[in-house]
Amino acid sequence: MHIGQGALSRTEFIAAGAVAAGAAVAAGVIAGPVEDTDAQTDKDVEALQLLLLLEYTETAFYDEALKRGDLSGEVEAYAQAVLDQEREHLAFVRKALGSKAGEPPRFAFGDATRDPSQFAATAAELEDLAVAAYNGQATNVSKPTLEAAATVVSVEARHAAWIRSIAGEPPAPDATDTPMSADEVRQGLERIGLRS
């Protein structure tokens, strides 16, 4: 990769996600031209790879459901609004990873992108998984990455509560959202339709 590319993308990641990251951005710019190591820790990259997989899955899921055209009303409006936001999240995480961002995997969502009630149940599962994934990585990453990821996780939680509201499920069943490990998240994504 280009020297400094990681630092640049990290700077943009922060700038897009946080208003009060001036000092961190300045530190990144100073460290940038030398090496990438200061820009993102190995753990940052590892965490961001997991979040990338998640954002790919979310984007693919909503995109396929809308293309199949079997959703209507409130559920369709939800899918459209959330797809737009997941695309922004995906671009955000891809940019943060720069050349370390992998290509989209393959998926097989089955009837979950066709049948409206299966769609709602799977969307809720996926959004809950996203919340647990981001929360699970919060203590693994550097502060700049945490600051950026924090702007995304609450939006995933909003999506989860939104689709649960539509489906008549409790939008916030617990006092805390339990975090999940990377392995648990991968297993969850595979259950939903991640194939490679």
Place this chain on the structure above:
Amino acid sequence: MDDLSMHRLDVDGALAEAAEPLGGVSRAGFLGASLGTSLALLGLGAAQAEARQGASDLDILNYALTLEYLQAAFYTEAERMGALKGRTERAAQTVGAVERAHVAAFQDLLGKQAIRRPSFDFQGVTEKPQAFLKTAVAFEDLAVAAYKGQATNIKAESALAAAVAIHSVEARHAAWMRYLFGANPARTAFDQPASKQEVTQIVRSTNFVTGNPSTKRKRAPRFTG
């Protein structure tokens, strides 16, 4: 952008009522088994030990406790007023129980260093379903921004884990209340943080907080016997 921010709330001062002291909120009574378990799983005990080491973590946890006091009191008063019906009433009950669990968790975490509950006057917004929902949306959106604003300030890892686990629940509440109000539950792809100063200023502007308990007696008690 919509106009649900706290500082734009139309709180009708003319409806000011004597503030419910809310001192009767029993911690043990509201901490259901599942709530207690999920908080215990986060290792709040470990957070307590770590938090004692850093003065700033204590400040942050007390700041979080203040916001939780505010929210818990709001939902508790709404339940007592009995003006909410149907799914709004059920949402208020569920969210209220969770906010009280958050209060209890921070109180346990802080022990003797926990600040005391202020007194509140919600100026009638708990007695009208639409005003209730509008205020709930503003509170929850504010809580999300407030927790997010502290994420990178927290030093102890277990305190951070607890804060993020609560942060996303506040976001669920925000979306839920927005849904019930008929507002967009997720209006932007990225939720922005708010500083403690910003949050404090917004809360102050509502005049919902009517008094902060003093931590010490200012005068010696008078003995008449």
